[in-house]
Amino acid sequence: xxxxxxxxxxxxxxxxRETAEKILSQIWGKRGVFTCTVxxxxxxxxxxxxxxxxxxxxxxxTPAADAELLVLGRTVCMKGIPINPGGIPxxxxxxxxxxxxxxxxxxIINAGCKVVPNIPCYDVGGTYGEAITCGHAVPDxxxxxxxxxxxxxxxxxxxxxxxxxxxxxxxxxxxxxxMMAMGVMTExxxxxxxxxxxxxxxxxxxxxxLKAAGTEIGGLADDPLKAVECVGDPMIAVNAGMIVGASKxxxxxxxxxxxxxxxxxxxxxxxxxxxxxxxxxxTRWLVNDPNSDIVKIMHDIDPGIPIVYVNxxxxxxxxxxxxxYEWGYIKEGVGCGGTSVGAIISSxxxxxxxxxxxxxxxxxxxxxxxxx
Amino acid sequence: xxxxxxxxxxxxxxxxRETAEKILSQIWGKRGVFTCTVxxxxxxxxxxxxxxxxxxxxxxxTPAADAELLVLGRTVCMKGIPINPGGIPxxxxxxxxxxxxxxxxxxIINAGCKVVPNIPCYDVGGTYGEAITCGHAVPDxxxxxxxxxxxxxxxxxxxxxxxxxxxxxxxxxxxxxxMMAMGVMTExxxxxxxxxxxxxxxxxxxxxxLKAAGTEIGGLADDPLKAVECVGDPMIAVNAGMIVGASKxxxxxxxxxxxxxxxxxxxxxxxxxxxxxxxxxxTRWLVNDPNSDIVKIMHDIDPGIPIVYVNxxxxxxxxxxxxxYEWGYIKEGVGCGGTSVGAIISSxxxxxxxxxxxxxxxxxxxxxxxxx
Numbered sequence: 001x002x003x004x005x006x007x008x009x010x011x012x013x014x015x016x017r018e019t020a021e022k023i024l025s026q027i028w029g030k031r032g033v034f035t036c037t038v039x040x041x042x043x044x045x046x047x048x049x050x051x052x053x054x055x056x057x058x059x060x061x062t063p064a065a066d067a068e069l070l071v072l073g074r075t076v077c078m079k080g081i082p083i084n085p086g087g088i089p090x091x092x093x094x095x096x097x098x099x100x101x102x103x104x105x106x107x108i109i110n111a112g113c114k115v116v117p118n119i120p121c122y123d124v125g126g127t128y129g130e131a132i133t134c135g136h137a138v139p140d141x142x143x144x145x146x147x148x149x150x151x152x153x154x155x156x157x158x159x160x161x162x163x164x165x166x167x168x169x170x171x172x173x174x175x176x177x178x179m180m181a182m183g184v185m186t187e188x189x190x191x192x193x194x195x196x197x198x199x200x201x202x203x204x205x206x207x208x209x210l211k212a213a214g215t216e217i218g219g220l221a222d223d224p225l226k227a228v229e230c231v232g233d234p235m236i237a238v239n240a241g242m243i244v245g246a247s248k249x250x251x252x253x254x255x256x257x258x259x260x261x262x263x264x265x266x267x268x269x270x271x272x273x274x275x276x277x278x279x280x281x282x283t284r285w286l287v288n289d290p291n292s293d294i295v296k297i298m299h300d301i302d303p304g305i306p307i308v309y310v311n312x313x314x315x316x317x318x319x320x321x322x323x324x325y326e327w328g329y330i331k332e333g334v335g336c337g338g339t340s341v342g343a344i345i346s347s348x349x350x351x352x353x354x355x356x357x358x359x360x361x362x363x364x365x366x367x368x369x370x371x372x
Numbered sequence: 373x374x375x376x377x378x379x380x381x382x383x384x385x386x387x388x389r390e391t392a393e394k395i396l397s398q399i400w401g402k403r404g405v406f407t408c409t410v411x412x413x414x415x416x417x418x419x420x421x422x423x424x425x426x427x428x429x430x431x432x433x434t435p436a437a438d439a440e441l442l443v444l445g446r447t448v449c450m451k452g453i454p455i456n457p458g459g460i461p462x463x464x465x466x467x468x469x470x471x472x473x474x475x476x477x478x479x480i481i482n483a484g485c486k487v488v489p490n491i492p493c494y495d496v497g498g499t500y501g502e503a504i505t506c507g508h509a510v511p512d513x514x515x516x517x518x519x520x521x522x523x524x525x526x527x528x529x530x531x532x533x534x535x536x537x538x539x540x541x542x543x544x545x546x547x548x549x550x551m552m553a554m555g556v557m558t559e560x561x562x563x564x565x566x567x568x569x570x571x572x573x574x575x576x577x578x579x580x581x582l583k584a585a586g587t588e589i590g591g592l593a594d595d596p597l598k599a600v601e602c603v604g605d606p607m608i609a610v611n612a613g614m615i616v617g618a619s620k621x622x623x624x625x626x627x628x629x630x631x632x633x634x635x636x637x638x639x640x641x642x643x644x645x646x647x648x649x650x651x652x653x654x655t656r657w658l659v660n661d662p663n664s665d666i667v668k669i670m671h672d673i674d675p676g677i678p679i680v681y682v683n684x685x686x687x688x689x690x691x692x693x694x695x696x697y698e699w700g701y702i703k704e705g706v707g708c709g710g711t712s713v714g715a716i717i718s719s720x721x722x723x724x725x726x727x728x729x730x731x732x733x734x735x736x737x738x739x740x741x742x743x744x
Contacts (some may be wrong), residue, residue: 147492149446
């Protein structure tokens with residue numbers, strides 16, 4: 001079947017093309033469910049680390065605000081919608097567009113928030129993560145992972161595929177720390193929601209975190225949950241479990257960028273048999289990011305994990321806030337790539353980049369109306 | 373379509389047959405999702421009120437244990453499975469059987485538990501209910517109702533129908549209090565998990581509760597959420613919202629007995645437009661109960677709400693614990709009637725009372741093995 005499958009122009013593939021086409025042909029035109037796992041790590045409140053919020057403190061509100069925006073169409077925990085400095089809208093606008101066009105069911109999972117969303121959420125008994133520089137950021141990582149496995153089993157029942165994703169500001173730094181502790185990353189290749197990726201700061205914080213945890217690069221190669229416990233965030237533990245729990249039953253689309261790379265690294269180490277049953281679903285913006293290298297990151301984790309990305313292009317958008325995505329801002333988050341890939345898959349290609357862009361414009365006009 | 377629809381022998385209908393057949397023909401052979409809303413009310417710990425647990429204190433563990441049993445296939449919060457005095461198993465065994473045969477996806481919602489299940493649950497920010505005799509049992513009833521509406525919207529997206537249900541020991545007493553405060557019930561017609569329905573005690577407690585709330589029979593006819601706030605439990609508020617939120621999109625099967633009657637009374641009063649879009653899904657044991665009158669209860673709430681029940685019969689079962697259902701024990705709970713009706717509907721009749729009984733026996737043997 002994979003042989004006869006033609007990838008539509010709205011999608012691109014990087015890495016293991018055979019596995020990507022096998023999964024795509026398996027779920028093409030089928031029904032999926034979307035989940036977004038939100039969490040806080042106090043790492044995001046370290047000045048300079050995260051641009052996912054107007055100030056370091058506001059980055060702690062971004063996950064809850066993204067979740068409220070998806071479920072209610074508006075935010076409750078803060079005024080307006082999460083923006084980067086300069087008024088660039090959260091990637092959740094693309095996520096919303098994809099969910100509207102696909103009609104897919106979706107659920108928010110609270111892996112551990114300091115600012116809890118004002119909506120019904122799946123609860124796993126988690127608490128927010130500490131700054132990784134303390135060296136013991138997620139004390140209950142194993143319990144969160146096990147709850148994640150149960151969630152993966154729950155959401156893969158009576159479904160054709162599952163999309164998982166994240167909203168966790170500061171997450172590229174925790175992801176880098178986990179991947180370095182595991183030794184699957186040895187240099188700073190992670191992305192940033194800003195084109196001015198604060199690489200030196202991130203590298204310094206990660207080095208500090210590994211030292212505080214009493215380990216080094218590759219020091220926790222055989223204990224991925226220990227790596228999450230020491231220098232990760234709650235989102236990584238829960239989502240890694242979801243991959244393992246769900247991929248036993250259905251294919252999984254791992255929606256997101258370098259943050260989700262750490263999730264896939266942990267899942268692949270915890271249960272190598274899941275490799276081949278999931279793929280990363282992301283955006284052209286991330287794959288083409290000159291300041292990060294998701295293709296190398298994923299190849300180093302496991303060459304058997306393909307990347308499928310949506311060819312969204314905001315360069316022709318009349319809105320500067322959206323054009324900024326072409327200048328290197330945001331690029332990914334809140335499963336915007338994964339849901340877009342999912343909407344194209346479930347609609348068997350009826351949804352494409354043009355219809356997605358039209359819906360993003362419709363939503364963005366509404367947002368401007370609200371925040372004006 | 374309803375004209376041509378033939379109700380299979382595994383199902384029975386009471387009340388508005390036309391609406392029942394309309395809904396049945398609409399979702400026959402279609403895909404549904406099951407939810408069970410668990411909560412505690414300290415009312416169950418009043419000695420003599422509830423038999424849903426070996427002792428008054430253990431009744432507080434029953435909802436969490438039922439939820440763990442459904443999701444994990446075993447209990448964590450207590451040893452063995454929830455039983456009534458005499459070793460009669462929780463109705464969750466029938467619920468499990470129906471879920472196994474239907475393959476339906478299912479989710480647990482924690483409306484407010486003192487004993488929280490050790491599994492991933494949907495959280496609505498609720499806390500356990502106080503004993504209704506205090507007159508202010510559920511302070512956040514409106515918030516819980518609104519979260520319920522959101523949950524109903526979430527679970528009705530991309531589904532053909534929704535089944536809601538409950539596990540809340542002591543719930544027939546809180547249900548009676550709410551229905552009396554609303555004036556839809558003027559005499560004690562509610563059921564009990566014991567054939568020795570402690571009617572006098574329940575009536576006395578309800579009278580005490582109404583007095584403590586400064587109201588009387590029918591005193592809160594126009595304010596159903598106030599009735600829940602004063603003398604109800606958290607489950608009623610959340611599930612009533614779910615009916616209102618989901619029935620806008622898809623038909624709803626309200627799985628349960630007299631406890632769910634209060635839920636339907638609140639929903640029908642909050643949004644009369646939902647009547648005609650949901651039906652009660654229950655068991656032959658409840659409909660035939662000589663110590664309660666669900667048909668009159670539902671007729672008094674609204675003649676437009678039909679009852680569809682599964683004709684399960686444990687009289688030929690070799691197990692006394694199951695035969696006891698025929699002697700008036702348990703009768704309903706944990707959505708056993710609603711999931712059975714749903715399994716028959718989604719399988720277009722391939723699942724019937726015989727296949728359900730075989731699966732119950734298979735599970736019950738396992739339980740005996742575990743608890744021996």
